[in-house]
Every structure is written in C-alpha cells, then in structure tokens.
Amino acid sequence: MTEQQVSPTKRSTLIKLLWGGVAAFVAAICYPIFAYLRPPAVSGEKVSSVLVGAVDDFDPGSGVHFRFGNEPGLLVRLDDGSFKAFSATCTHLDCTVQYREDMGLIWCACHNGKFDLRGRNIAGPPPRPLDEFQVLIQGGEVHVKQS
Amino acid sequence: MSNNHEHRRPLRPSTFASAVTDWFDERIGVRTLIDMARKKQVPIHRHSIWYYLGGVTLFLFIIQVITGILLLFYYRPGADTAFESIRFIMTKVQFGWLVRSIHTWAANLMILAAVMHMFSVFLTKAYRKPRELTWITGVLLLALALALGFSGYLLPWNELAYFATKVGTEITGAVPFVGKHMLELLRGGPQVNDATLSRFFGFHVALFPALFTVLLGIHLLLVQKQGMSTPLNIEKKKEVKSIPFFPNFLLRDLLLWLIVLNILAILAVFFPSELGEKADPFAPAPAGIVPEWYFLFMFQILKMLPPKILFVDGDVFGVLLFGLAGLFWLLIPFLDRSSQKGLQSRNFTYIGIAAIIVVLFFTILGWVS
Numbered sequence: 001m002t003e004q005q006v007s008p009t010k011r012s013t014l015i016k017l018l019w020g021g022v023a024a025f026v027a028a029i030c031y032p033i034f035a036y037l038r039p040p041a042v043s044g045e046k047v048s049s050v051l052v053g054a055v056d057d058f059d060p061g062s063g064v065h066f067r068f069g070n071e072p073g074l075l076v077r078l079d080d081g082s083f084k085a086f087s088a089t090c091t092h093l094d095c096t097v098q099y100r101e102d103m104g105l106i107w108c109a110c111h112n113g114k115f116d117l118r119g120r121n122i123a124g125p126p127p128r129p130l131d132e133f134q135v136l137i138q139g140g141e142v143h144v145k146q147s
Numbered sequence: 148m149s150n151n152h153e154h155r156r157p158l159r160p161s162t163f164a165s166a167v168t169d170w171f172d173e174r175i176g177v178r179t180l181i182d183m184a185r186k187k188q189v190p191i192h193r194h195s196i197w198y199y200l201g202g203v204t205l206f207l208f209i210i211q212v213i214t215g216i217l218l219l220f221y222y223r224p225g226a227d228t229a230f231e232s233i234r235f236i237m238t239k240v241q242f243g244w245l246v247r248s249i250h251t252w253a254a255n256l257m258i259l260a261a262v263m264h265m266f267s268v269f270l271t272k273a274y275r276k277p278r279e280l281t282w283i284t285g286v287l288l289l290a291l292a293l294a295l296g297f298s299g300y301l302l303p304w305n306e307l308a309y310f311a312t313k314v315g316t317e318i319t320g321a322v323p324f325v326g327k328h329m330l331e332l333l334r335g336g337p338q339v340n341d342a343t344l345s346r347f348f349g350f351h352v353a354l355f356p357a358l359f360t361v362l363l364g365i366h367l368l369l370v371q372k373q374g375m376s377t378p379l380n381i382e383k384k385k386e387v388k389s390i391p392f393f394p395n396f397l398l399r400d401l402l403l404w405l406i407v408l409n410i411l412a413i414l415a416v417f418f419p420s421e422l423g424e425k426a427d428p429f430a431p432a433p434a435g436i437v438p439e440w441y442f443l444f445m446f447q448i449l450k451m452l453p454p455k456i457l458f459v460d461g462d463v464f465g466v467l468l469f470g471l472a473g474l475f476w477l478l479i480p481f482l483d484r485s486s487q488k489g490l491q492s493r494n495f496t497y498i499g500i501a502a503i504i505v506v507l508f509f510t511i512l513g514w515v516s
Contacts, residue, residue, distance in 0.1 A: 039335045072429040094317035098431030109432040111450040125461050127454040
C-alpha cells in the first residue's frame with residue numbers, strides 16, 4: 001500500500017476550509033446567544049406631558065420629584081414663584097439628583113455633583129447640565145412637557 | 148473454619164479505611180495522589196505566613212456556596228418580591244438573619260483575603276516563571292469575586308443597592324465604542340429595573356459561580372503542580388527548611404480555617420447585615436451613599452475627577468485609567484523581566500507598594516468624606 005500524496009496547495013486549502021468551518025460553527029452558536037441577551041425594544045411608557053399638581057401645592061423655594069414615563073423628574077419652585085423642571089438623572093453617572101433648600105441648588109448625593117437652579121453643572125464631576133423640561137401652568141395646575 | 152472466624156470479626160477502622168482506599172486505588176489510582184500529597188513539601192521561612200491566605204480565601208468561598216444555596220430556598224427575584232423575600236428570611240425564617248449575615252460577611256472577608264493574598268504574591272514575586280498562569284488565573288478570580296460582590300449587592304433591591312448598580316453599570320457605559328451595548332446587556336434595557344434584577348440574579352447564582360469554579364480548579368491544579376514559590380532572597384540560601392504538605396501544612400491550614408470561622412461567626416452575630424429601605428426608582432439618591440468598601444477607592448477617584456480631562460469626559464477618563472491599570476496588573480509576570488531572571492526587581496516592589504498606598508489612601512478618603 002502506498003500513502004496517497006496530497007499536494008501542499010490542496011492541503012493548505014483544506015486547512016483553510018476547516019478553519020473557516022470552525023469559525024462559522026462558532027459564529028452560529030455565539031450569534032443567537034448574543035442576540036438572545038440583547039434586550040428587545042419594549043414599547044415603554046411614551047409620555048409627552050404629565051400633570052405634577054396644583055400650583056398652590058408647591059411653596060416657593062421647594063422641590064419635588066415626579067414620574068415622567070419611566071424616568072424621575074424634578075420640579076423646583078423658585079423664590080419668585082416661577083417653576084423649573086428637569087430630568088432628575090444626574091449627567092455624571094445616572095444617580096437621581098435632589099433639590100437642597102439649604103444649599104439653594106440641585107445636588108447629587110452619589111458623587112457630590114452640583115447644579116444651579118437653571119440646571120447648569122456648577123461643581124463636582126457632572127460634565128453637562130441637566131435635561132430641562134418645559135413647564136406649563138394651565139387652570140392652576142402645573143404640567144411638565146418634553147422640551 | 149479459621150477463615151469463617153476471621154470473616155465474622157468486626158473490621159477495625161484502619162482496616163476499613165485501608166479497604167476503602169484499596170477499592171478506590173484499584174479503580175482510579177488514588178494512592179498515587181496520596182503519595183504525591185505526602186511527598187509535597189512546603190518551604191518554611193519568615194514569609195511562610197502568606198502561604199495561608201489562598202486557603203482562607205478558598206474556605207470563605209466554600210462558605211459562600213453553602214450559605215448562597217440556603218438563601219436560594221427562600222429568595223425570590225423580582226422588583227416586587229426580592230426585598231420582601233429577604234425581609235421574610237431575616238424576620239420569619241429560623242436563623243435566616245444569621246445565614247444572610249454570614250453570606251454578607253463571608254463575601255467581604257473573602258475579598259479581603261483574596262486582595263491580601265494577591266499583594267503578598269506580588270511583593271514576594273511569586274508570579275515569576277513558571278507561575279505566570281497561576282497569577283493570571285488568580286487576578287481573574289479576584290475580578291470574578293468583585294463581580295460576584297457587585298451582582299449580589301443588588302439582589303436585596305434596597306435603595307443603596309439600586310444606586311450602586313445604577314452608578315456601577317453606567318461606568319461600563321462610559322467604555323468607548325462598546326460601552327452602550329455592554330450597558331444594555333448588563334441592565335437588560337436602558338434603565339435599572341426588574342430586568343436588571345433578573346440578569347444580576349442569573350449572573351450571581353449561575354454564570355459567575357460556574358466561571359469561578361472552573362478558574363479555581365485550574366488555579367488549584369497549578370498550585371499543586373508547581374508547589375509553593377519561595378521568595379527570591381530566600382531561594383538563594385543553600386538550605387531552605389520545609390514541612391510535608393500532608394498532614395503538617397494541611398492541619399495548620401485547617402486550624403486557621405477554624406479561627407476564621409470563629410471571626411466570621413462573631414462578626415455575623417454582633418454586626419448583622421442590615422436590609423435598609425426598599426429601592427424606589429423615582430426617589431433621589433440618599434445622602435451619604437457609598438459603595439462596598441472594595442469599590443470605595445474607585446468611587447473616590449471618580450468623585451474627584453474634573454468633568455473634562457483633555458477633551459474627554461472625566462468618567463470616561465476614569466474608566467480608561469482603571470482599565471489600563473487592570474491590564475497592567477494582569478500582565479505583571481511578563482513585564483517584570485528582572486524577577487524572571489532571578490534578580491531582585493526593586494522597581495516592581497515600589498509599584499506594588501505604591502498600588503497599596505493609592506488603594507488605602509483613596510479608600511480611607513472615601514470613607515471619611
């Protein structure tokens with residue numbers, strides 16, 4: 001019996017095909033797993049405007065949290081009686097900010113980030129201002145709308 | 148007749164143990180392993196104390212597995228059930244508070260033991276050839292232990308855990324190019340909610356322990372195969388004393404495990420872990436919020452970074468910094484050429500000491516501020 005000789009070119013092609021097959025096999029296993037782990041787009045609560053409360057419910061120089069769809073919002077009544085509303089999600093690392101009456105500003109407890117009452121980042125690590133909402137007063141009620 | 152008489156005679160324990168050993172030896176050659184353990188020697192010198200930390204970490208991992216399984220009998224993942232089920236464990240189930248407290252304390256002590264083990268290996272240059280793979284598996288095990296700590300922290304679904312997870316997962320979102328995908332994969336959506344809790348539960352009780360067990364198996368196999376490393380300055384001495392691994396070193400190990408178990412019991416009983424307030428995704432982060440102590444130095448550094456560094460957001464810069472430092476640490480055995488050649492590499496000793504000082508300094512700063 002003589003050993004069948006395989007030309008180097010043919011051997012190289014076969015090896016490439018073999019590795020190609022292995023790669024395709026691995027991809028065929030991995031792709032569905034990654035696709036499965038990627039959360040599907042759920043039609044969440046789409047909100048364009050929410051009612052936060054009656055104007056008289058909020059004292060000047062106070063702040064209150066409200067729910068804007070799936071996200072927390074912060075409504076602040078300034079000393080002059082006007083309202084400002086922001087997304088309460090800190091622009092640094094996603095914590096929820098709060099109004100601090102003693103400091104007269106908006107504060108994030110996680111990394112000591114500070115924003116003024118216009119939502120501008122003034123101290124600490126936050127890189128951007130807070131996202132602002134539009135405030136509408138209708139019939140003595142405070143409505144907050146996406147800007 | 149005499150054969151029958153012998154047959155009826157009760158088997159003495161040593162004979163019985165020997166018979167059992169023979170039974171296994173004929174099938175899987177167990178005597179070879181026993182002989183190997185008997186022949187194995189552990190060097191004894193002034194740094195030998197550090198040899199015990201790996202065993203302590205292993206012991207605490209075993210406790211984690213046992214108490215984790217016990218908690219699983221009552222824990223129910225879900226934003227509406229997780230907090231309530233932990234409260235049920237702590238208030239209604241007999242010794243439930245103790246099981247949870249031991250699980251929490253053992254997690255903290257395990258990470259402490261692993262960190263000390265890692266630094267002792269670093270400073271004695273035990274990572275040098277031929278133990279590079281032992282170092283790599285060890286660093287990966289520590290990373291997995293931290294991941295287990297992080298994923299387990301969310302499971303009670305209290306407000307501290309909620310915000311720690313928000314911040315921790317948001318940090319992965321800061322990784323350039325793939326960050327957003329990683330964030331989504333971790334959270335199971337754009338926000339930390341019920342989906343995140345389900346994923347973290349899966350990570351904590353299945354994926355991470357499975358990976359940990361495989362890596363631990365490789366790590367232990369390498370330690371058994373290569374034996375204990377002797378520090379460079381002691382290796383050069385003509386004679387290094389040693390004791391047999393079995394039973395001398397093993398008995399010392401077991402004695403230390405008993406001491407650790409006592410410390411753990413004292414901590415778990417007198418300082419039981421608390422549950423806090425249930426997470427409310429629409430409430431502000433509470434004042435004084437800090438992560439677990441082993442993340443405190445990173446938390447403090449992120450807190451001190453300015454919003455922008457060289458056109459890059461401070462948090463992105465921080466994430467890149469931690470990523471590069473982690474990679475550097477993982478590749479230490481290949482970067483420290485001097486110790487590979489059997490030379491004292493003082494520069495890497497200074498790097499190790501500097502790393503300890505940085506971690507301690509920012510941890511203490513994070514704690515007091």
